[in-house]
Amino acid sequence: MKHFCLVKIKKGVGIILGIKQQIEQDEWLEALERTRERLEEDPEYRKRIICLKNKTQEEIKKKIAGKKVAVSWSGGKDSIVLKHMCQQIGINRAFWVRSNLEYPEVLNWADKHGPDNLEVVNTGxxxxxxAxxxxxxxxxHGKIASIWYKIVQNTGQKWYFEENEIDMLLVGRRIKDGNDPGKDGMNVNKHGVVYYSPIYNWSHEDVMAYVEHFNIKLPPxxxxxxxxxxxxxxxxxxxxxxxxxxxxEEVYSINPSIVEKAARHITSAAKFLENSK
Incomplete structure (x- = not known):
């Protein structure tokens, strides 16, 4: 069954937010509040989100037909939305690539709200x-950040892809996050790992509206x-x-024990604690 999204959206509910890295936290929170208001006030906006979901699910079905696939879940809003859609169309396999440097709050949240039968790939x-x-x-700067992504996400995804003989990994990469998901969301990296990003062209508002409409819990x-x-x-x-x-300082405000443990190994953490007394 094909789904056509022919709904008229009220003026003023279009795309507002730009590239992720250029948006301040307050702007995100304001946009989230506006999205909630739109969902409450405009039934056409709610219909649009349902239509977008249905259309995306149909595209996923076409792309994965006859293939062994898995969702690469990170606990972030995009992968949570993706997994929610995939679960509804029978895609149950999901894995989480992480290290031993995760926030305890996120680990606890994942234990309670993560996907059923979530597999964990720990890069160590x-x-x-x-230290x-x-x-x-x-x-x-971006160079070091990209190295982090390579040694954790890319390494873990490559291992899972090869170890489980997967044909395609479904990921939540989007253009609005500053990513290049490839043509129509398809990409094959230099190691032969096949990625498909079903929500590659979704706006930030689309993701937030989906989260709000379907009452999805997000990590703290x-x-x-x-x-x-x-x-x-x-x-x-x-x-x-x-x-x-x-x-x-930011990490301490989230969880002081992280910094206290780090201070046993890293001088700058010990210095921070000393200066904070």
Whole structure:
């Protein structure tokens, strides 16, 4: 069955937010509140989200026909929305690539609200590793941030893809996040890992409206400082801090025990605690 989204949206409910990295936390929260108001006030907006879901699900079915697939779940809003849609059309396999440097709050949230039968791929980075690779702490430019993504996400996805003889990984990459998901959301990397990003052309508002309309729970990180900008991943890979000490300050405000444990291995963490007394 084909789905056609011929709904008229009231003036003023179009795309507002731009590229993820250029949006401040307050702007994200304001946009989320506006999205909630639109869903309550405009039935056509609600219909549009349902239509978008149905249309995307039909596209997924076509792309994955006859293939062994899995959803790469990160606990972020995009992968949560993707998994929610995939679950409804019978795609149950999901895995989470993470390290030993995750926020305890996110781990606890994932235990309670993560997908059923979620498989975990742990790439092993921990405090001892971080102490030997201190240049990786709180990336201040894109090069280091991209290395984090490579050694955690890309490495874990490659391992899972090959180990389980998967034909295609479904991911929540979107153009509005500054990603290049490939033509029509399809991409094959240099290692032969096949990626499909079904929501590649969704706006930020589309994702937020989906979350709100279907009452999906999000992890606590979106309420933290720069939560929407930073997103998921190891706390040590936290971007947009401006300095190492500011990075420790932000992490301490989230969970002091992370910094206290890190201080046993990393001088800058110990210095932060000393200066905070």
């Amino acid at each position: 980075q921990d405090l001892k590793w971080l 030997k690779n201190r240049h990786m702490l709180f990336p201040q 990180l979106y309420k933290w400082a720069n939560g929407f900008q930073v997103g998921t991943g190891p706390w040590a890979a936290r971007e947009h801090t401006g300095s190492i000490q500011k990075g420790w």
